[in-house]
Amino acid sequence: xxxxxxxxxxxxxxxxxxxxxxxxxxxxxxxxxxxxxxxxxxxxxxxxxxxxxxxxxxxxxxxxxxxxxxxxxxxxxxxxxxxxxxxxxxxxxxxxxxxxxxxxxxxxxxxxxxxxxxxxxxxxxxxxxxxxxxxxxxxxxxxxxxxxxxxxxxxxxxxxxxxxxxxxxxxxxxxxxxxxxxxxxxxxxxxxxxxxxxxxxxxxxxxxxxxxxxxxxxxxxxxxxxxxxxxxxxxxxxxxxxxxxxxxxxxxxxxxxxxxxxxxxxxxxxxxxxxxxxxxxxxxxxxxxxxxxxxxxxxxxxxxxxxxxxxxxxxxxxxxxxxxxxxxxxxxxxxxxxxxxxxxxxxxxxxxxxxxxxxxxxxxxxxxxxxxxxxxxxxxxxxxxxxxx
Amino acid sequence: xxxxxxxxxxxxxxxxxxxxxxxxxxxxxxxxxxxxxxxxxxxxxxxxxxxxxxxxxxxxxxxxxxxxxxxxxxxxxxxxxxxxxxxxxxxxxxxxxxxxxxxxxxxxxxxxxxxxxxxxxxxxxxxxxxxxxxxxxxxxxxxxxxxxxxxxxxxxxxxxxxxxxxxxxxxxxxxxxxxxxxxxxxxxxxxxxxxxxxxxxxxxxxxxxxxxxxxxxxxxxxxxxxxxxxxxxxxxxxxxxxxxxxxxxxxxxxxxxxxxxxxxxxxxxxxxxxxxxxxxxxxxxxxxxxxxxxxxxxxxxxxxxxxxxxxxxxxxxxxxxxxxxxxxxxxxxxxxxxxxxxxxxxxxxxxxxxxxxxxxxxxxxxxxxxxxxxxxxxxxxxxxxxxxxxxxxxxxxxxxxxxxxxxxxxxxxxxxxxxxxxxxxxxxxxxxxxxxxxxxxxxxxxxxxxxxxxxxxxxxxxxxxxxxxxxxxxx
Numbered sequence: 001x002x003x004x005x006x007x008x009x010x011x012x013x014x015x016x017x018x019x020x021x022x023x024x025x026x027x028x029x030x031x032x033x034x035x036x037x038x039x040x041x042x043x044x045x046x047x048x049x050x051x052x053x054x055x056x057x058x059x060x061x062x063x064x065x066x067x068x069x070x071x072x073x074x075x076x077x078x079x080x081x082x083x084x085x086x087x088x089x090x091x092x093x094x095x096x097x098x099x100x101x102x103x104x105x106x107x108x109x110x111x112x113x114x115x116x117x118x119x120x121x122x123x124x125x126x127x128x129x130x131x132x133x134x135x136x137x138x139x140x141x142x143x144x145x146x147x148x149x150x151x152x153x154x155x156x157x158x159x160x161x162x163x164x165x166x167x168x169x170x171x172x173x174x175x176x177x178x179x180x181x182x183x184x185x186x187x188x189x190x191x192x193x194x195x196x197x198x199x200x201x202x203x204x205x206x207x208x209x210x211x212x213x214x215x216x217x218x219x220x221x222x223x224x225x226x227x228x229x230x231x232x233x234x235x236x237x238x239x240x241x242x243x244x245x246x247x248x249x250x251x252x253x254x255x256x257x258x259x260x261x262x263x264x265x266x267x268x269x270x271x272x273x274x275x276x277x278x279x280x281x282x283x284x285x286x287x288x289x290x291x292x293x294x295x296x297x298x299x300x301x302x303x304x305x306x307x308x309x310x311x312x313x314x315x316x317x318x319x320x321x322x323x324x325x326x327x328x329x330x331x332x333x334x335x336x337x338x339x340x341x342x343x344x345x346x347x348x349x350x351x352x353x354x355x356x357x358x359x360x361x362x363x364x365x366x367x368x369x370x371x372x373x374x375x376x377x378x379x380x381x382x383x384x385x386x387x388x389x
Numbered sequence: 390x391x392x393x394x395x396x397x398x399x400x401x402x403x404x405x406x407x408x409x410x411x412x413x414x415x416x417x418x419x420x421x422x423x424x425x426x427x428x429x430x431x432x433x434x435x436x437x438x439x440x441x442x443x444x445x446x447x448x449x450x451x452x453x454x455x456x457x458x459x460x461x462x463x464x465x466x467x468x469x470x471x472x473x474x475x476x477x478x479x480x481x482x483x484x485x486x487x488x489x490x491x492x493x494x495x496x497x498x499x500x501x502x503x504x505x506x507x508x509x510x511x512x513x514x515x516x517x518x519x520x521x522x523x524x525x526x527x528x529x530x531x532x533x534x535x536x537x538x539x540x541x542x543x544x545x546x547x548x549x550x551x552x553x554x555x556x557x558x559x560x561x562x563x564x565x566x567x568x569x570x571x572x573x574x575x576x577x578x579x580x581x582x583x584x585x586x587x588x589x590x591x592x593x594x595x596x597x598x599x600x601x602x603x604x605x606x607x608x609x610x611x612x613x614x615x616x617x618x619x620x621x622x623x624x625x626x627x628x629x630x631x632x633x634x635x636x637x638x639x640x641x642x643x644x645x646x647x648x649x650x651x652x653x654x655x656x657x658x659x660x661x662x663x664x665x666x667x668x669x670x671x672x673x674x675x676x677x678x679x680x681x682x683x684x685x686x687x688x689x690x691x692x693x694x695x696x697x698x699x700x701x702x703x704x705x706x707x708x709x710x711x712x713x714x715x716x717x718x719x720x721x722x723x724x725x726x727x728x729x730x731x732x733x734x735x736x737x738x739x740x741x742x743x744x745x746x747x748x749x750x751x752x753x754x755x756x757x758x759x760x761x762x763x764x765x766x767x768x769x770x771x772x773x774x775x776x777x778x779x780x781x782x783x784x785x786x787x788x789x790x791x792x793x794x795x796x797x798x799x800x801x802x803x804x805x806x807x808x809x810x811x812x813x814x815x816x817x818x819x820x821x822x823x824x825x826x827x828x829x830x831x832x833x834x835x836x837x838x839x840x841x842x843x844x845x846x847x848x849x850x851x852x853x854x855x856x857x858x859x860x861x862x863x864x
Contacts, residue, residue, distance in 0.1 A: 003409045020839035208604035228395045245851045275793035
């Protein structure tokens with residue numbers, strides 16, 4: 001111990017680089033601690049999530065969509081109404097499902113409106129959405145719900161956004177879920193084997209996802225590492241707020257700098273990447289086939305877009321995509337609707353100083369829910385259906 | 390236990406404080422126990438394999454080799470070490486290739502070896518064992534004490550992925566008493582911090598893009614292939630050198646000074662120079678224990694020297710993995726080394742005579758970089774066919790500058806990273822001098838260094854992706 005005393009309790013250590021570094025880290029932590037609330041708000045704003053209801057104030061069984069928007073899927077799966085006693089519909093999609101522009105008290109999301117409307121006819125709706133949810137993630141969500149009888153849906157409604165065709169991969173929180181749920185992982189592997197010839201791109205991608213988990217087997221939520229991170233996070237604000245800091249640095253610093261240097265705006269045209277488009281097309285076809293094999297009605301709709309806002313899609317590519325989606329749905333025998341114009345002009349909001357092309361106000365959620373209910377009436381309730389409030 | 394995990398930091402801290410708190414006579418035993426705990430957190434059963442090999446090598450080196458009058462006992466010792474490596478790492482590969490060869494003669498034999506789990510670090514500790522026996526057989530005194538040998542074999546910072554340490558490099562530190570002072574703590578902690586930064590902030594954030602390109606079953610466009618290959622070149626450098634940094638830094642905290650494994654490899658101006666800067670402990674191992682004995686055995690046929698080099702590099706490739714892609718990667722580097730020596734001597738620059746020829750050196754560095762990156766295609770590809778696909782896309786500029794897979798962000802990220810790396814390489818000598826300057830520069834560094842370190846720690850915390858495995862764990 002004398003060796004260490006000699007090193008740690010001397011002027012060079014305490015007042016030199018180590019001491020100053022520690023002092024700076026303490027200052028960082030104080031700063032983070034003081035700004036924790038605003039960092040969390042910035043993260044929510046960047047992910048376009050609504051202010052999620054604190055889990056403690058609302059009982060889990062009254063929550064009707066994944067409030068964590070993908071971060072704590074396991075927790076919110078438990079909130080899904082029991083599919084053995086109700087006809088269950090899962091509404092899956094991207095941030096449009098839960099983001100509410102100019103939110104006012106009482107505003108609800110699409111999935112909540114749909115649930116309100118359909119509950120009396122015996123159908124319960126639950127929303128499983130996440131920012132920029134892609135087709136592989138939609139497949140993952142379907143399999144996750146199929147893994148247990150109480151969450152197995154009768155209908156899986158999927159809001160298809162053109163942007164989905166650009167994104168690939170499961171987000172880290174879904175990968176973490178997969179690590180902890182071997183049954184879902186096994187289902188993914190079975191699917192990769194089963195569809196190897198028919199959908200080679202999608203099968204290979206799924207296999208890659210499972211392989212990446214096996215290459216990095218650590219850190220299930222119950223592992224020592226995970227518990228340790230949680231404990232350190234509780235004691236050190238910088239570690240506790242690492243996700244918020246990550247989002248802040250990525251969006252408010254790095255992406256903002258990139259956008260300024262390259263003059264990118266939220267409506268700059270983003271040409272489709274062919275390889276990703278082909279992969280996502282296969283994943284969508286695979287999703288429809290898997291749903292069919294499990295007797296789940298798949299309903300797909302092209303999501304509403306703000307007619308007043310310029311969007312980042314290349315017009316010819318977007319038209320070709322909608323045509324392809326309609327044909328694909330027709331040949332696969334799945335329900336399809338183009339709800340592009342379902343939300344009236346006044347029901348959209350503002351984003352970055354201009355009209356938001358993707359997210360709408362509370363009234364827009366009602367309009368979207370109404371359009372979805374009308375489009376998929378026969379899937380959701382075999383019989384008459386009331387209009388949403 | 391992965392080096393960049395919180396668990397490892399906790400483990401390191403506990404062992405560090407225990408080590409310097411217990412009486413000096415206990416320290417060796419503490420390190421042996423800690424090393425086995427470290428190894429067994431992955432799969433405890435393989436701790437017995439490590440122990441078994443250690444006992445065998447110790448006994449063989451102590452009692453058999455010093456009394457040997459021919460080379461046969463050494464051959465037996467090497468074969469004994471290789472047998473476990475061959476079983477765990479190469480059995481499936483050998484059986485599959487044997488089956489393919491027999492199929493040509495009409496045989497329908499299908500080998501079924503089941504799933505053989507590769508013990509972590511087996512390639513490293515096997516090579517270390519072989520080097521030990523070889524050194525003892527050629528005159529190095531064996532380690533007499535079993536606890537010294539167990540520590541030499543199992544010392545955890547070098548156990549999983551090197552540096553491959555030889556007895557002569559560490560003997561005095563194992564047998565003698567070790568002490569540490571402020572500079573050891575400073576250097577050790579700095580190396581660990583640099584390692585964490587390289588791995589967590591750089592390598593792990595490039596990895597998903599590289600994986601995406603190489604996992605895609607469709608043919609990449611030129612830009613995708615370029616991103617995949619250059620991205621992998623950067624990823625493996627930052628990943629593996631990060632591991633070495635953490636290993637060297639961790640060892641330093643216990644008073645051990647390990648040999649360096651990397652020395653700015655992408656600043657090399659020839660393939661030959663590259664191998665004196667990349668995975669240096671492996672390249673010297675291959676030189677001393679494969680190439681030199683082969684050259685010695687064939688000394689009467691000097692024209693065969695290129696063949697020995699090709700064989701040595703093929704072994705180097707095969708060591709990395711039981712796949713033809715690795716063997717061809719090794720052969721590619723063998724071919725580059727031969728070309729460097731025979732035909733392209735005037736194209737590349739010897740590191741010594743570089744002064745005064747800056748433009749020529751820049752061209753030579755760029756050419757070496759491109760040739761090394763071309764090799765990474767073979768190293769990372771899932772098959773030779775995929776490697777061919779990538780090469781075709783690169784050579785034919787398939788798709789022009791339109792990507793089929795990657796997004797713009799990664800192109801931007803890699804460009805910035807390459808720019809930063811090459812700038813740092815160009816300025817490395819001056820950068821190295823700055824901290825030891827005096828006057829205002831020294832004062833400036835004294836004040837900015839803590840800020841840089843604090844920012845690096847912040848970046849590590851913020852960009853951490855929960856302890857991803859190191860690339861070299863698979864070897």
